[in-house]
Amino acid sequence: MTVNKEETVKKQQYLQQQAKLLTNGLIDRRKFVMGALAAGIALPTALGMAQTAMAATPKKGGRLRWGNSAADSNDSLDPATWLSSFMMATGWLSANGLTEVGPDGQLIPELAESIESDDAQTWVFRLRKGVEFHNGKSLTPEDILANFAYHMAEDSTSAAKGLLSGIADIRKDGDMNVVFELAGANADFPFVLSDYHLVIRPSEADGSLNMASGLGTGGYVLQEFVPGVRTFATRNPNYWKEGRAHFDEVEMIGLNDDVARQTALINGDIDHMNGLAPSNIPLIDRIPNLDVVEAAGFAHTTIPMRVNADPYGNNDLRMALKLSINRQEIMDKLLLGHGTLGNDHPISPAHRYHNGDLPQREFDPELAAFHYKKSGHSGTIELSTSETPGPGSTDMANLFAASAAQAGIDVKVIKEPEDGYWSNVWNKKAFSVSAWSGRPTEDWMFSAAYTADTEWNETAWTTGAAADRFNEVVVAARSELDDAKRREMYYEAQQIIADDGGAIIPIFTNNIHASSNVLGHEETIGGNWENDGARMGERWWFA
Structure with a gap:
């Protein structure tokens, strides 16, 4: 035929x-x-x-039971303090920001109806009319002003403070417009305002805020929050966003242990889990009622060396450690190919200005030994880790210790408690395993974790000629509207971090989840954060 x-x-x-x-x-x-x-x-x-x-047809109803890692007993409902995917997802269940990054990576106005700028320095955000907070208050420009003032206050310790440092002034213009005047042009500014710390809480008549109230304009109303244990919310019947928030209830359960999370899914105690280890993909594939849901994006593992602590202020020691990690071995044994190799800078191949011209840093024990000897250091180097940064973190640390030994470097792996890891280890211990979901633009990624003014500079790499040049280049690139010149600047910034910065970045990891096959979602899954951009609560449904 x-x-x-x-x-x-x-x-x-x-x-x-x-x-x-x-x-x-x-x-x-x-x-x-x-x-x-x-x-x-x-x-x-x-x-x-x-x-x-x-x-593929969204349906209303049911309770989503969502097993999520990175829950911490020190968590708070104050967005300024959020550190993890658990709190990010909690925030976006109940609140919205001015902008949103869609599943395809494109920017979507959220509480803003429209965004306009002629010069990338003065930005006008027109707010949506008819949006209400869970307490019945209507959204107004005063709410925006109060929230940003909170993050930008001189005594603020907000993780978003550094991101907003380029704002010179914010003002109300008419009934529904908010105008941001920047100190310099920033073509990526609307992306910055999609940061999960910048969800909007309702302000009081005197301009004050209760940031820990849990109130927002989101698709779900927060009913219970137990730090490190549970978030429970019910659908907002007055949600302004059409085609979103399909579940009647969302229960997010803190399951930091990878085995416990996976066991709960297999036993039917939860409907969805994040952080599926690549080695367990074949197991999930063999279970008829479960699906593996994977998305590539900007997520990466880091091993930050705090350069303000001995012995990491010595760049020969930093380079010795960068050369003594076997990235390909980690990719093959732990990720099983579900990711890409890192090159000691945080810009992924998915970014617009990724520097693909940089030679891939290879495992070179001889050159590592040369730099180690030149550093003058001797003795044991302690590396703190747990499974909190992601499944396989401890195995990765052990592989690193084994490969470093081939260069004559003694790395001792310290297994830290999972609860409290982000509060007690990260940014506290001089050498530890960390992880980033990444950011959708180069400037945002640099500004979140590497510039001198960010609260989250996990390497404390803020001084010295190379760091000074890096900060200068990032600021200049932010306001550069010529695409070719901007590319050159970001290429240089990546080179500087790779050669002088305090971060070992061995791998970029895919976001791998496992779900019951009764869950439905759009064809494209957001890769900017875990769990469909941390918004699966409002994007997914029961089929």
């Missing part, structure tokens, strides 16, 4: 049209299957296509 190519194309187009009708509820499952059979599709295939199409 000869298959006509034109007929095949027509059949595919017909099935796509029918699937769209089924997805939109314009035909039922039986009619779709009968049409597929008439088009020559086998019954099992037709039934599978119907199931896929129906799963």
Whole structure:
């Protein structure tokens, strides 16, 4: 039998049209299957296509039981303090920001209806009308002003303070406009305002805020929050965003232990988990009612050396450690290919200005030994870790210790408690394992973790000629509107960090999750953070 190519194309187009009708509820499952059979599709295939199409149709109802890692007993509802995917997801269940990064990585106005600027220095955000907080208060420019004033206050310890340092002035203009005047042009500024610390809380008449109230404009109303244990929220019946917040209830459970999280999913105690170890993908694939959901993005593992603590102020020692880690071994044994190699800077191949011209740093024990001897250091180097930064963190640290030994460097792995890791180890211990979800723009990533003014500079790399030059280049690139010049600047910034910075960045990791196959979601999953950009609570549904 000869298959006509034109007929095949027509059949595919017909099935796509029918699937769209089924997805939109314009035909039922039986009619779709009968049409597929008439088009020559086998019954099992037709039934599978119907199931896929129906799963793509958002439905209201049910309780999502979401097992998430990185819950911490020190967590707070104050957005200025948030450090983890657990609090990020908690925040976006109940609140919104001015902008949102969509599943495709593009910027979407959120509480802002429109965003305008002629010169990338003066930005006008027009707020949506009719948006209400959970306490019934209408969203106004005063709420925006109060929230940003909180993060930008002179005595603020907000993690977003450094991100907002380029704002010279914020003012109200009319009933619904907020104007941001920047000290210099910043073409990426609207992206910055999608940061998860910048969710909007309702202000009081006197301009004060209760940042720990949990009140917001989001799709779910917070009912219970137990730090390190549980977040429970119910659907906001007055949610302003159409086509979102499908579940009746969302229960997010803190399950920091990878085995416990996976066991809970397999036993049916939860519907979704983040942080699936690549080595366990085959196991999940063998279970008929579970799916692996994977998204590439900007996430990466870091091993920061705090350069303000001995012996890490010595760049020969830093270079020795960078050269003594076997990145390919980590990729092969732990990630099983689910990621890409890192090059000791935080800009991933998915970024617009990724410097692909930099030679890949290889495992070189001889050169590492040369730099180690030149550093003058001797004795044991302690590396703190736990599974909190991500599954396999301890195994990675042990592989690093083994490869460093080949260069004559004694690295001792210290297994720290998982609870309190971000509070008691990260940014406290001089050498530790960390992880970043990444940021969608180069400037944002640098400003969040590497510039001198950020609260989250986990390497404390803020002084010296190289650090000074890096900060100068980042500031200049932020306001440079010529694309070619901007690319050159970001290329240089990546080179400086790789050669002088305090971070070992061995790998970029895919976000790997496992879910019950009764959950539905859009075809494209956000990779900017775990859990569909940390917004699966409002984006997903029960099929």
